Amino acid sequence: MTRISVNVDGTTYEDDVEPRLLLAHYLRDRLGLTGTPIGCDTSNCGACTVDLDGASVKSCSVLAVQADGRAVTTIQGLAKDGEWTPLQRAFHEQHALQCGYCTPGMIMAARDLLRENPHPDPDEIRQALEGNLCRCTGYQNIVRAVLAASGQQAPGAAPAPGPEVGEEVSA
Amino acid sequence: MTGQAVEREVGRPRLRKEDARLITGQTNWTDNIQVAGLTHLAILRSPMAHARLTRVDVSPALRRPGVLAAFSGADLAEGLGSLPCAWPVTEDIVLPDHPPIAVDEVRYAGDPVALVVARDRYAAADALEAIEVDYDPLPPVLDLETALAPDAPLVHADKGTNRCYTWPLVTGETFEAVRDRAEVILKRRYHQQRLIPNAMEPRSVVVTPLAASGEYTVYSATQIPHILRIMLSMVTGVPEHKLRVIAPDVGGGFGSKLQVYGEEALTLAVARKLGRPVKWTESRSEGALATHHGRGMIQDVEIAATGEGRLLGLKVDLLADMGAYLMLVTPGIPILGAFMYPAIYKMDAYAFHCTGVFTTRTPTDAYRGAGRPEATFAIERIMDELAAELGLDPIELRRRNWIRHEEFPYTGIAGLTYDSGDYEAATDKALALFGYDDLRAEQRERNRRGDRVRLGIGVSTYTEMCGLAPSRVLRDLRYAAGGWEAASIRMLPTGKVEVVTGTSPHGQGHETCWSQIAADVLGVPFEDVEVLHGDTKAAPQGMDTYGSRSLAVGGEAVHRAARTVVEKARKVAAHLLEASEQDLEFSGGVFSVKGSPEARRTIQEIAFETFTNHDLPDGIEPTINAEHVVDPENFSYPHGTHLCAVEVDTETGRTRIRSYVCVDDVGRAVNPMIVEGQVHGGLAQGIAQALYEEAVYDDEGNLVTGTLADYLVPSAADLPDFVTDRTETPATSNALGVKGVGEAGTIASTPAVVNAVVDALRPLGVHDVRMPCTPERVWRAVKEASA
Numbered sequence: 001m002t003r004i005s006v007n008v009d010g011t012t013y014e015d016d017v018e019p020r021l022l023l024a025h026y027l028r029d030r031l032g033l034t035g036t037p038i039g040c041d042t043s044n045c046g047a048c049t050v051d052l053d054g055a056s057v058k059s060c061s062v063l064a065v066q067a068d069g070r071a072v073t074t075i076q077g078l079a080k081d082g083e084w085t086p087l088q089r090a091f092h093e094q095h096a097l098q099c100g101y102c103t104p105g106m107i108m109a110a111r112d113l114l115r116e117n118p119h120p121d122p123d124e125i126r127q128a129l130e131g132n133l134c135r136c137t138g139y140q141n142i143v144r145a146v147l148a149a150s151g152q153q154a155p156g157a158a159p160a161p162g163p164e165v166g167e168e169v170s171a
Numbered sequence: 172m173t174g175q176a177v178e179r180e181v182g183r184p185r186l187r188k189e190d191a192r193l194i195t196g197q198t199n200w201t202d203n204i205q206v207a208g209l210t211h212l213a214i215l216r217s218p219m220a221h222a223r224l225t226r227v228d229v230s231p232a233l234r235r236p237g238v239l240a241a242f243s244g245a246d247l248a249e250g251l252g253s254l255p256c257a258w259p260v261t262e263d264i265v266l267p268d269h270p271p272i273a274v275d276e277v278r279y280a281g282d283p284v285a286l287v288v289a290r291d292r293y294a295a296a297d298a299l300e301a302i303e304v305d306y307d308p309l310p311p312v313l314d315l316e317t318a319l320a321p322d323a324p325l326v327h328a329d330k331g332t333n334r335c336y337t338w339p340l341v342t343g344e345t346f347e348a349v350r351d352r353a354e355v356i357l358k359r360r361y362h363q364q365r366l367i368p369n370a371m372e373p374r375s376v377v378v379t380p381l382a383a384s385g386e387y388t389v390y391s392a393t394q395i396p397h398i399l400r401i402m403l404s405m406v407t408g409v410p411e412h413k414l415r416v417i418a419p420d421v422g423g424g425f426g427s428k429l430q431v432y433g434e435e436a437l438t439l440a441v442a443r444k445l446g447r448p449v450k451w452t453e454s455r456s457e458g459a460l461a462t463h464h465g466r467g468m469i470q471d472v473e474i475a476a477t478g479e480g481r482l483l484g485l486k487v488d489l490l491a492d493m494g495a496y497l498m499l500v501t502p503g504i505p506i507l508g509a510f511m512y513p514a515i516y517k518m519d520a521y522a523f524h525c526t527g528v529f530t531t532r533t534p535t536d537a538y539r540g541a542g543r544p545e546a547t548f549a550i551e552r553i554m555d556e557l558a559a560e561l562g563l564d565p566i567e568l569r570r571r572n573w574i575r576h577e578e579f580p581y582t583g584i585a586g587l588t589y590d591s592g593d594y595e596a597a598t599d600k601a602l603a604l605f606g607y608d609d610l611r612a613e614q615r616e617r618n619r620r621g622d623r624v625r626l627g628i629g630v631s632t633y634t635e636m637c638g639l640a641p642s643r644v645l646r647d648l649r650y651a652a653g654g655w656e657a658a659s660i661r662m663l664p665t666g667k668v669e670v671v672t673g674t675s676p677h678g679q680g681h682e683t684c685w686s687q688i689a690a691d692v693l694g695v696p697f698e699d700v701e702v703l704h705g706d707t708k709a710a711p712q713g714m715d716t717y718g719s720r721s722l723a724v725g726g727e728a729v730h731r732a733a734r735t736v737v738e739k740a741r742k743v744a745a746h747l748l749e750a751s752e753q754d755l756e757f758s759g760g761v762f763s764v765k766g767s768p769e770a771r772r773t774i775q776e777i778a779f780e781t782f783t784n785h786d787l788p789d790g791i792e793p794t795i796n797a798e799h800v801v802d803p804e805n806f807s808y809p810h811g812t813h814l815c816a817v818e819v820d821t822e823t824g825r826t827r828i829r830s831y832v833c834v835d836d837v838g839r840a841v842n843p844m845i846v847e848g849q850v851h852g853g854l855a856q857g858i859a860q861a862l863y864e865e866a867v868y869d870d871e872g873n874l875v876t877g878t879l880a881d882y883l884v885p886s887a888a889d890l891p892d893f894v895t896d897r898t899e900t901p902a903t904s905n906a907l908g909v910k911g912v913g914e915a916g917t918i919a920s921t922p923a924v925v926n927a928v929v930d931a932l933r934p935l936g937v938h939d940v941r942m943p944c945t946p947e948r949v950w951r952a953v954k955e956a957s958a
Contacts, residue, residue, distance in 0.1 A: 018293070020293070021293075025292075025293075028202075028203070029205075029291070029292075032205060033196075034196075034198075034200070034202075034203035035195070035196020035197065035198070036196065037198075037200060037202075037372070037422070038202075038373075039371050039372070039373065039455065040454075040455035040456075040878070040879045041454040041455050041456050041878070042455065042456070042878045042879050042880040044878070044879035044880055045371065045455070045879055047371060074196065075194075075195065075196035076195065076196040076197075078195070079195055084194065084195070088194045088195065091190070091194050092186060092187070092190045092191075092194060093186060095186070095187070095844050095845070095847075095848050097190060097193055097194065098423070098678035098679070098680070098848055098849075098852060099370070099371065099372065099421070099422045099423040099677055099678030100189070100190070100192075100193030100194070100198060100420070100422065100678070101198075101200070101370075101371035101372040101422030101423060102371050103193050103194055104194075104196050107194065122892070125887070126886075126887040126888045126890075127887075127888050129886070129887045129888075130886045130887060130888040131886070132886070132887075133371065133879070133884050133886055134371065134887075135369060135370055135371045135423050135425065135852070135855075135856070135884065136371075136423055136678050136848075136852045137848060137851055137852050137855075138851030138852045138853075138854055138855035138890060138893065139851075139855070139886075139887040139890055140851050140890075140892055140893055141848060141851065142887065143887065143892075
C-alpha cells in the first residue's frame, strides 16, 4: 500500500492504495465519485476523462499513485453553487447527449480543447475529440455544443431550441 | 377534446429533462451502485471456440485473498435453467439447451466456465487466474455454407445438425413465372458482416438479496426490466413476486441490452447462494465476447424486371449466423427483415427463404434495425445495380416502381399494409437539398477527365416496419408474447402528475417526450409532469423498449391514459360545478360551463378536490387516475430518402463522405430536436457498418477485433456533418400520428454509402465492395477490376 494525498474537486483526500489501483477506480470505488464512468479497457473511449493539474487525462490510464500531490477535477467539480459551466449549458441546449454515458468525458475533453484553443473551428473540434467515443449522437450536436460554448455559431446549425423559443421545425 | 392545448407541447423542441443529471455526473449507472457488504463477481471465459471441458478446478481460487466463493458450471447446474429463446420461428426449430455457464462443453470463445466472488473487483480478477481448466479441443464451426454440409462438425452434437430452422415467405406469383417474362435478371450476393453493438455503458448487474424473506432486487443495465423479471424467475426459480428488477440510468443499448443474459442469472444465483449483494460489470473486451453481436448474414438476392425497369419479382435466400446459442429473439431477427426486402416497391412475385445456422461464435441477436437494415441494404443495393444495368438514373428507377402517395393505404407483396407515406415528397426535398443534378454533372465531368479521386452518389429510398408490434401478427410469427404497452397516470393531490410507463428508455428521452404528451392532453405545465420508468415496483406493467416501439405504442398508451383522466375528471367537475357533463368544456387544462365561463375548475384543482372530497355522488370513483394498455393495430412505417456523396481515392482506396442528406418521414414529431438527434445517431451507426466496423474471427474461431483498439467505432473525426430534414405524413394507426425513429437512420444509411462508393468506382468496372469498405477493400476492388 502506498499513501497518497489527492485533491479532487476541491477536497483533499488521503488514502492508502495499492500501487496498481487506477485513478478511475480510486475515484469511483474509493471516493464514491461515480460521475466519472468507465467505458473501455484500452483507453480508446475517453468516457473517464478528467482534469489532472490543468490537462485532460483518461483516468483509466493513470494510476492513483500518480495523482499523489496533484489536483483532479471531475465532471462533478464543474458546476459551482448549481450554476452550470458554459460547456454544460451548451451540451444541454444543443442536445449534445442522449444516453449521456460519454458526456462527462466529452465535456472534460472539450474543456481542455477550449483552454488551448478558445475558438476552434468544426474540424479542429472533431480532431480534438477523436479520443472520445459517443455511440448515440453521431457527434454533430457535440460539435455544435463546443462551438456554442466558445461563443461561435455552428455553420448551418439551427438556433438553440430553447424552451422559451418553442419554434416549429420545418415539416 | 383538448383543443389548442395539443398545439402547445407536442411538436415543440423541448430541451430534455434527463440532461441535468447526465451533464453534472449525478447519473445512476448500475456500476455506480454501492451497498453495504457488496461483493464482486468475475467470470472466467473460454479462450477456445469449441472444446469439451474435461476438468474445472476452482479450489485454487478459493485460497486467494479476499475470495468468498468460486463456482464451476457443475456447481451451479442444479437450480439454473436454460436461458430463454422467446421466438421459436418454426414448429421444427432446433432449440439447444443454453446453460448460463458451460457445464461440459464450450461453444464460443467467451462462453463462461467458472466464477469467482471476492471483496473487490481486483481480487476477483486476480483469483480467476488461479482456476485450472482442461479443454479438449473440438473443431470450430465458422462458415455458414460448409456448416450445413452433411459431414460438417456440429456445434450441438445432440441435435445432429447445424441447421436451426428454415423459414419461408412466398407470395404473389412464383418467382420462376416472372423470371420467364423478365427482360433483365440480376443476381447478387451480399455479405452482412457481424457487428458489435458497443453501447458506451458496459453491461452491469447488481443483485441485493433480502435473504430472510427470499426477496431479490436486480439492478441491470438492460432495455427490458419487465421481460427480464419474468425470464429470471423462470431461469432461477425465484418466484416472480419476490423479484424486483430495476433498470437505473442505462447508457445506450441499440438492441444489445434487449436480452436475458447468463450474467444476469448468474449474479442472481450467486447472490442467492451467498446471501450477499453481488456486482458484475463487464469490461469492454469481455463485452465484445459476451454481449450479443448483430447482423452476420449471407444474402443471395435475385431481381427480375422488364426492359423499362418495372420490377417483376424478388427472390431472397438468406443464411443467418445464429452463433452458438439462441438467445432471446435470435431466430426472429432475419424474419423481421423478411417483410422488408420488397421495401417501397410494387412487384408481382416475392420468394424469401431464411436458414438459421449455428456456428461457434458469440450468439447474434438484435442490433439497431434488427433484420431491416440487412433487408434494406440488399434491396437498395440491387436497385442501384439494376439502374446501372438498365442505364437509368437510380432515382428514376425507383420512381417507376414505388407506391405513389395517392395509393395509400397499400398492401404490398410481403403482406404488410403501409398506412401512409409520401415517397415523392421526401425524395423531391432530398434531391433539392443535395443538389443532385449539379453533383451528377460534376461526376460526369470528373469521370470524363479520369480523375484519380472519383465522385460517387448513393441513393437509399427506404421504409421500415417498427413500433413492435400488433399482438396478432406476433402470434402468426410464433413470438412468445404480445406487443402491447402500458401507461398509467397518477394525478397527485397537489396537481402534480406522475406518468408511469412500461417503456424503458436508455437515451431516447422518454421523460421529456411523455411529459409533452401528457401535458398537452391534461393541460398542465410540462414541468409539473414526472415520468416513472424502469422499475418493476414503480412501473409494474410493461413490454419495454426496442424496435422503435416506445412512442408509437408506449407514447400512445400515455396519450390514451391521459384522455381517460380527463373523462374521469369531467365527472368530478360536473359535480363540483353543479352542471351536466355535456355542458362542460375542457380546454387548456380548465373545465368550464358553457355560457358561464366564470364557473371553472382546473384539472389540477380537481385532483385536489377528488382527494379531499367527502360527498362524491354514488357511481363516481374517488380518483381521476387512469391506466391504459395499447395493443397497436399496425406497425408504423417511417420512410425517407437518403443521398450520399463520396470522394473515393482510387489509388489509396480511401473514402471520404463529402455530403450526406436525408429527408425522413417519421410521421408527427413529438420533439423535433430529439428526432433529429435520433437520426444523427442512426446515421453514424449505419455509416459505421458501411465503412468501418466488422467483428473479425480467425480460422480457430477467435475474435480478433475484441477491443476498441481493433474494432473501429467511428469518432467525431471519422464522420461528416449531416443535413437532415423531414416531411410529415401522419401515421393513421395511432391517435398521435407518430412513427418510430430510433432505427430509421441506421436502416437507411448503410446502402446509401455503399451505393455511393460503388457508384464512384463503376466506371472502373467495379460492381461491388464488401463491407466495411475499408481503404484496402476499395483498393483491391479497383485493382481486381482493372486486372
